[in-house]
Amino acid sequence: MAEPGVQSVERALDLLEMLAEHGGDAGLSELSEQSGLPLATIHRLMRTLVARGYARRLPSRRYALGARVMGLGDAAGRQLGSGARRHLARIARELGETANLAMLDGEMAVYVAQSASSHSMRMFTEVGRRVHLHSTGVGKALLGELPDAAVRDIAARAGLEAATDRTITDVTALLAAVGEIRERGYAVDDGEQEVGVRCFAVVVPGVPVPTALSVSGPAARVSFEFGERAVPLLHEAAREVAAELSGS
Structure with a gap:
């Protein structure tokens, strides 16, 4: 108790x-x-x-x-990223593609850690980069953790700018997509942030700040069959990261 x-x-x-x-x-x-x-x-x-x-x-x-909250958030993000790096490295090693860790930061997501693919053609996202939630795998996974009212609020404040012709730009369509993410337990960015790139993402369960793990790469390699292997590994890594953060 x-x-x-x-x-x-x-x-x-x-x-x-x-x-x-x-x-x-x-x-x-x-x-x-x-x-x-x-x-x-x-x-x-x-x-x-x-x-x-x-x-x-x-x-x-x-x-x-206030500023002191931002400072604590930055410190927590660095600590979380440091603790998750070995899990990201395992994902990148086993799947051969780039693995990322991102956290909710207001109406955006911020990347806090990464382990790069060994391929010469690979995805690279700078740690510290902030991205929109509606057009990224990690972002949509994070939206799945929020109530619909919060999703609508974020869409109203941040807008639903089209990064590609596949980006969701309608709030009703976004809510429908978020509902599907909640049901199946993972998110997909299918060329919605960058043409020719696909990403699979899951949330880290039970952490104070909504956090997501993802793996991404060229759509030619990161197929939906690839996702069938990737999603269970992402869920396993997410549980391990959550357990470390809780001390269990």
Whole structure:
């Protein structure tokens, strides 16, 4: 049985998570409505978070995530990437294609680690690169972890720009695709981010920040038959990464 937490700490963390869910900023009334806490309590907690740099008050009187949260996120991403590299290396070695680890970063995904393919023609994504969620394998896998309302919100804020003629550019179609991803347990980028490139991606289960593993390469090599081998290996690696992060 889990030990009871410190209520004020739990409430402050809940507020930070709510700010992230709202895309990084929200008003007091929104936070009060979602949390069920009185406005006076929300105001007191937010004032403390602002004083410590974990939140900031905007000219609009709304609240946004602060710089100290970003610093913690960067540190967590580096640590996660370091711990996952051997799993990525195994995926790249066994499948012969590039393996990536990405995390949700607002309305984008950011790559935090990679193990490159040994082929001369291979996919290379710079660690630290931020990409749209609707057009990438890791991005769509991450969207599958979010409720439909959050998917709609991200689509409205970030837009659904077409990277190729295969990119999903309609929110209804995106929601349908996300529903399929939830059912089958993995996402596919079939030339939606880059022509001639295919990617299979799965989420890392049970981690605080939505995180995804992927393998990608030229569509001529990364076929759907390839995916039948790749997806189970990605799921296995994702469970191992999750277990290491939880200390189990």
